[in-house]
Amino acid sequence: MPDCRERILSNDYYDVITDYPVRMLAESNMDLCYANIENLYSVVYFSRMDVMTADSYFFEYRSVPKLYGLMQDGPIEGGFDPNSLIVSGITQIQRAPLNLTGRGCVIAVIDTGIDYTNPLFRNEDGSSRILAIWDQTIQTGTPPEGFQYGTEYTREEIDRALQAEDPYSIVPSRDENGHGTAMTGVAAGSSVRGGLTYFGAAPEADIVIVKLKECKQYFRDFYIIPQNVPAYQENDIMLAVQYADSFTDTFRRPVVICLGLGTNSGDHTGSSALSRYLELVAVKRSRAVVVGGGNEGNSAHHFRGNLEQRNAESNSVPVEIRVDQGAKGFLLELWGNVPDVFTVSVRSPGGETIPPLRLGISDSITYGFVYERTQITVAGTLVEPASGEELIQLRVQDPTPGIWTFLVENAGMIQNGQFHLWLPISQFLSAPVYFLEASPYITLTEPAMAMDVISVSAYDAANNSFYIESGRGFSRTGAIRPDFAAPGVDVFTFRGRESGTSMSAAITAGAVAQFMQWAVVEGNNPLVESREIKNYFIRGASRSSGLTYPNREWGYGRLNMVGTFDALIGV
Numbered sequence: 352m353p354d355c356r357e358r359i360l361s362n363d364y365y366d367v368i369t370d371y372p373v374r375m376l377a378e379s380n381m382d383l384c385y386a387n388i389e390n391l392y393s394v395v396y397f398s399r400m401d402v403m404t405a406d407s408y409f410f411e412y413r414s415v416p417k418l419y420g421l422m423q424d425g426p427i428e429g430g431f432d433p434n435s436l437i438v439s440g441i442t443q444i445q446r447a448p449l450n451l452t453g454r455g456c457v458i459a460v461i462d463t464g465i466d467y468t469n470p471l472f473r474n475e476d477g478s479s480r481i482l483a484i485w486d487q488t489i490q491t492g493t494p495p496e497g498f499q500y501g502t503e504y505t506r507e508e509i510d511r512a513l514q515a516e517d518p519y520s521i522v523p524s525r526d527e528n529g530h531g532t533a534m535t536g537v538a539a540g541s542s543v544r545g546g547l548t549y550f551g552a553a554p555e556a557d558i559v560i561v562k563l564k565e566c567k568q569y570f571r572d573f574y575i576i577p578q579n580v581p582a583y584q585e586n587d588i589m590l591a592v593q594y595a596d597s598f599t600d601t602f603r604r605p606v607v608i609c610l611g612l613g614t615n616s617g618d619h620t621g622s623s624a625l626s627r628y629l630e631l632v633a634v635k636r637s638r639a640v641v642v643g644g645g646n647e648g649n650s651a652h653h654f655r656g657n658l659e660q661r662n663a664e665s666n667s668v669p670v671e672i673r674v675d676q677g678a679k680g681f682l683l684e685l686w687g688n689v690p691d692v693f694t695v696s697v698r699s700p701g702g703e704t705i706p707p708l709r710l711g712i713s714d715s716i717t718y719g720f721v722y723e724r725t726q727i728t729v730a731g732t733l734v735e736p737a738s739g740e741e742l743i744q745l746r747v748q749d750p751t752p753g754i755w756t757f758l759v760e761n762a763g764m765i766q767n768g769q770f771h772l773w774l775p776i777s778q779f780l781s782a783p784v785y786f787l788e789a790s791p792y793i794t795l796t797e798p799a800m801a802m803d804v805i806s807v808s809a810y811d812a813a814n815n816s817f818y819i820e821s822g823r824g825f826s827r828t829g830a831i832r833p834d835f836a837a838p839g840v841d842v843f844t845f846r847g848r849e850s851g852t853s854m855s856a857a858i859t860a861g862a863v864a865q866f867m868q869w870a871v872v873e874g875n876n877p878l879v880e881s882r883e884i885k886n887y888f889i890r891g892a893s894r895s896s897g898l899t900y901p902n903r904e905w906g907y908g909r910l911n912m913v914g915t916f917d918a919l920i921g922v
Contacts, residue, residue, distance in 0.1 A: 355384035356490065358396040359500045362568045365402060367395045367414045368586050368624045386499060388593050391631065392624060394586040412730075412744070413737045416585035417623060418566055418574055419612040420778050421463070421530050422643050422796070423854075424820065426847035431549050435838035435854075438812045440912035441552045441862055449916065453553025453864035455872035457482065457606045458539045459595030460857075461588060462531030463581065464562030467509055468518055469532065471540040471549060471845055472558060479509040480541065482557045485594050486524040487564035487587060495594055501564070524562060528581060530853065531560065533844035534611050537857035539864070540845070549845065552861020553868075559598050559606075561591035575680035575748065577781045583612060585625050592625075592640075596632055602877045605637040605867040609860035611853025613645035613796025615652060615773045618686050618738040619827040626801035633803040633881035637871050640804040640881050641860040643852030644822035644833050645776065645796030651789035652774040658691075658765050667760040670772060670786065674700075674755055677782035680748040685759065686827065687741035687770045692733070692762040695743055699723055700753025709762055724749045754787070771827055792903050795822035795832055803882045805863065806832050808904060809839025809855040815895075817904045821852055824903045833906040834885050835892045837862075862888075862912050891915030 358364045364383075373385050373393045383397035436442045444451045464486065465472065472480050484504045485495050492502030504522045512521035519525065526532045539558055540551030563583045566576075576582050592608060599606040608629075617623045621630070633640040647653070656668040672683075687693045694707035703720045708729060715730035728746040735742040745757070759770060774784055776796060799806040799822065809818040818840050824832045839855035841848040866884055870876040876883075892908030892915075894900055900907050 355499045364396045369393045417616040418582045419614045422851045424850040426849045429848040435812045435842050439910045451865035453556030456864040456867045457557045457598050459559040459608045460535045461561045461591040463528040464526035464531045465560045466532045471536045484560045486562045534857040536845045538861040553864035556864045576779045601637045605871045607639045607863045610642045617797045621800035622738040626798040629801045630803045639863045642799045643856035644799040644808045646820040647794045648823045649819045651785035654772040654786045655790040658768040670757040672755045674750045675783040676752045679781045683745040685743040685772045688767045696758045698756040723751045800826045805885045807855045808833040808836045809852045810836045811840035812838035831901045835906040837910040890918040
């Protein structure tokens, strides 16, 4: 019988996220193990042999981990320029009289890992500023206490590695992608050569790193994600958040958790397991959670439709999707509003059709085409448990290139009529797939919709223009997201200029560490947490006279730390 670590890593074991006790499952004869997340959630790993069919697993939508991708664009070459930090007021409060550099705070970056040998993460004496690295991909060492996989490397081990001729013989953790290293440098890079060649927003903060393991192959196959694209499971991210949260010393050493990951899966209201867990962490004292809003605003991956309010008369909205040559497939999600009930029929580019199907409480069916290789599985649940709304999910495999039409109709009386469809994030597609009549709004990726976390979009600090690729609000139910915008275009990292909301999140995380130093470490407001910090930042945000706030692109304005402290003293 394999041990828990083997089950966690094996492609022969399914992963499930539950929000109910798993004691009865553990006492059964099923081949499984589980991990507990603060007695709020459990991640269960059980043998695929105990599942009747793959469909019965995959269409338990709430319990199946979603996959998250990186929110980046670049890098391109360029020398260091601190303009993004200057326009955000970060450099001004690094200097006297405030001298806020993140000292005494912890910034935790959950991403692709870190190049711990880089001078950006060392003190002047050459020692490391990294408190710990949890590398989920390395199984040869000891996991963190309370966790069952990966290897933890402490600051002492990292310092010993830095003094060795071959550091990686002692601490073999690497960042092959570079995204996590870039984010950490922007948030907390040391002042190199007195700040002449580089410095981050919080250059004296301590650092905690989680290198996420890639998703299991069966997830990649189901979601039809290309092999060379980074994709990370929701449950691994949740466990990483729990690990990062453990470094908090309440009222003394605050922790800022930074996420530059996103997904288009979900109802876009913050009802996913990860979003709800982040909300619970964010409202703890001495904690803050910062999330980038994704780069889907210009991808044409969101469709917003509305059926006319008639009695029981049938009316419909055609939704056209362009599929380019080379697309291996995609998942399409339709979300409706209570009490409306929707159905979907499909017409292929060759004219073959799938009739509308009214699914039961939770059901699925697979269709094939006579003249085309395409297979479409339609799964639906009338009341998706996490959100309470109707969900129809269509998995389109080997689609014929051309225009596909998805006809959305009502089943019975229409009360509201609004519905939304989302395609996967761009990097999860093997070729362009997009709506011909797309909406750029409600394109923030999850978990940026989570309440109480700090959610940011991106703009270009060079000219104050909104980053066209940045996700935009509000949530599907009209909740105000994002909170504000932060620089995210041509932000200078250790490897050049990079763009994307992951850069905005990193800058904001550094700014939050600065505020946490003033509030918690220096005792000015030791009870502070994400919700309060967010509102302090909103009050100090820069706003343009020609715009109305809150705004779908800008939230309540642009990050401005000088403005935040001016607001504190009533200027």
